[in-house]
Amino acid sequence: MSARKPSEAQGIAWGLCSVLASALISHLVRPYAELTDLIMIHLLGVVLIAMRFSMAVSLATAVVSILSFDFLFIPPAWIFNSPDLKSAVTFIVMIIVAGVISKLNESLRREQAAAQRSEATTLSLYRLAQDLSSAVRVDQLVASAVSHLERTFDARVQVLVGDAAGSQGAPTLAPGLSERDLADARQAWSRSEAVVKTAPGSGKIFQPLLGSHRPVGILVLCFGVEHRPDDDDRRLIVAFATQLASAIERISLGSAVQHAQVQIETERTRNALLSTVSHDLKTPLSAIIAAGTTLANEESQLDRATRTTLTHTIVEAAERLDGLVTNLLSATRMESGTIVLTKSVEALDELVGAVLSHFAERLGGRGVKLDIPADLPLLSVDPKLIELVLINLVENALRYTPEDTALYVSARAAEGEGEGEGVVVVQVADEGAGIAEAEREKVFEKFFRGSLARSNDGGAGLGLMICRAAVRAHGGRIAAKGRLGGGACIEFSLPIAEERPARHEITEHPA
Numbered sequence: 001m002s003a004r005k006p007s008e009a010q011g012i013a014w015g016l017c018s019v020l021a022s023a024l025i026s027h028l029v030r031p032y033a034e035l036t037d038l039i040m041i042h043l044l045g046v047v048l049i050a051m052r053f054s055m056a057v058s059l060a061t062a063v064v065s066i067l068s069f070d071f072l073f074i075p076p077a078w079i080f081n082s083p084d085l086k087s088a089v090t091f092i093v094m095i096i097v098a099g100v101i102s103k104l105n106e107s108l109r110r111e112q113a114a115a116q117r118s119e120a121t122t123l124s125l126y127r128l129a130q131d132l133s134s135a136v137r138v139d140q141l142v143a144s145a146v147s148h149l150e151r152t153f154d155a156r157v158q159v160l161v162g163d164a165a166g167s168q169g170a171p172t173l174a175p176g177l178s179e180r181d182l183a184d185a186r187q188a189w190s191r192s193e194a195v196v197k198t199a200p201g202s203g204k205i206f207q208p209l210l211g212s213h214r215p216v217g218i219l220v221l222c223f224g225v226e227h228r229p230d231d232d233d234r235r236l237i238v239a240f241a242t243q244l245a246s247a248i249e250r251i252s253l254g255s256a257v258q259h260a261q262v263q264i265e266t267e268r269t270r271n272a273l274l275s276t277v278s279h280d281l282k283t284p285l286s287a288i289i290a291a292g293t294t295l296a297n298e299e300s301q302l303d304r305a306t307r308t309t310l311t312h313t314i315v316e317a318a319e320r321l322d323g324l325v326t327n328l329l330s331a332t333r334m335e336s337g338t339i340v341l342t343k344s345v346e347a348l349d350e351l352v353g354a355v356l357s358h359f360a361e362r363l364g365g366r367g368v369k370l371d372i373p374a375d376l377p378l379l380s381v382d383p384k385l386i387e388l389v390l391i392n393l394v395e396n397a398l399r400y401t402p403e404d405t406a407l408y409v410s411a412r413a414a415e416g417e418g419e420g421e422g423v424v425v426v427q428v429a430d431e432g433a434g435i436a437e438a439e440r441e442k443v444f445e446k447f448f449r450g451s452l453a454r455s456n457d458g459g460a461g462l463g464l465m466i467c468r469a470a471v472r473a474h475g476g477r478i479a480a481k482g483r484l485g486g487g488a489c490i491e492f493s494l495p496i497a498e499e500r501p502a503r504h505e506i507t508e509h510p511a
Contacts, residue, residue, distance in 0.1 A: 011049070011057030018045040019065050023072055035073065042069050043094050050101035058102035059095060066091045117232060124152050125239055132247040141251065145219075145244045152240075153221060153233060160185060161209065161217030161248060177220065181206075185218045194238075205229065207237055209245035216248045284317035291317075326388070341382045341473060345497040348372060348379055348411055348424060355390040362398055363407070371410035379424060380497035385470040392463035393428040393490050401432030401487070408483075414493070422496040423476065429489035440480040444468040467492070 022045035026038040042065045050058035131144040142159045149157040188195040188206040195206040209217040291310040408429040416423045471478040471492045478492035
């Protein structure tokens with residue numbers, strides 16, 4: 001901000017002081033100086049006043065200084081004398097010098113004020129740009145812009161944008177604006193140019209926020225009688241409006257892109273789900289239909305063993321359908337965040353035994369090697385979810401490994417991440433082809449199936465995703481590893497129960 005311009009009264013007072021000081025100094029040095037030296041002293045006083053005050057004050061000071069010099073120092077003293085040609089030329093030069101210096105200083109002051117104003121404008125725009133660039137929502141942009149504009153222009157500011165747009169984007173009724181104001185705002189919107197209204201004691205500017213293709217809002221500034229905007233203010237308002245419009249467009253475009261990405265991802269997921277589910281539902285349904293049709297045909301001559309085989313085929317296909325539907329429902333619940341844990345104190349060996357009993361017929365002659373210590377701490381878990389985790393892991397091991405290979409289930413107590421916390425680390429491993437190291441993170445993603453999986457093995461790419469969600473819901477971790485000697489190993493952790501009721505013995509599942 002530039003310094004406050006001195007008033008004319010102050011200039012005149014300083015001019016009189018300058019004349020008195022010049023006269024006093026001239027009187028003191030008069031015995032030692034020539035008359036021309038005394039003229040220079042008075043000229044110096046005029047120059048000093050001309051450097052600080054307006055041309056009118058400078059010329060008045062020059063005239064008073066000339067009269068004072070004539071009255072006091074040109075013989076005979078104490079009367080006004082008619083100056084000779086030489087003195088007249090000197091006095092005229094004094095007046096010209098005062099005028100020229102005053103004019104030059106006025107120009108210099110105007111340039112200084114313009115430079116200071118330009119600096120303040122640049123700083124205001126820079127600070128606004130900083131705040132707008134950090135905003136991520138339109139309401140944040142509006143609040144930041146209103147704060148800057150009110151501080152810069154000492155005016156009441158409103159921004160009509162977004163949900164303040166009515167038919168064809170024109171502003172609608174907003175707090176603090178009258179119907180007349182809204183009519184002016186709509187006019188600025190339709191014309192894409194500012195509307196300025198002046199009234200006794202106030203003034204309003206309706207500045208459109210012009211985007212790249214159309215207006216995106218209206219900037220309304222209400223000024224009081226003590227501050228009326230000039231041309232420089234108007235240019236600064238346009239600069240503010242341009243920055244705000246660009247920021248609003250940036251956020252609007254970002255929201256549109258994000259919405260489009262969500263739509264694309266939703267469509268991709270829907271297509272993947274339909275493709276996977278249609279194939280995985282069709283295979284067991286075809287088996288059920290074929291076996292059921294054969295059994296229902298009264299003309300078919302089937303022996304008891306064949307009927308038993310067909311019945312087992314129907315049961316196995318139905319169980320496969322049940323597992324697929326269960327995984328789909330579980331995946332939906334976990335992704336929607338509606339899953340609620342119903343925790344209880346459970347023994348891991350009981351949960352493992354129940355799951356292995358479920359797969360008793362499919363395990364057939366496979367060796368199942370259990371390594372679960374008898375003194376393993378009890379768990380605080382949702383038993384249904386943990387059984388679902390174990391079912392999916394055993395199902396994967398049975399699906400992706402040869403029938404003559406073994407299945408390994410082991411557990412051990414370990415320290416958790418928090419101080420004083422303990423967990424049980426569970427491993428389910430097999431002797432199959434394993435999981436490629438580059439895919440050990442991706443296998444937990446929805447619909448992802450490893451490169452070593454067969455296309456017709458019945459997997460939907462949901463099992464491990466459900467396992468990860470269930471384990472994380474318990475505060476645990478899950479990871480895919482390689483098994484020493486070949487095969488895949490899934491390792492996950494579960495929290496230890498604080499309560500430790502007495503354990504009862506469980507009959508180990510036969511290998």
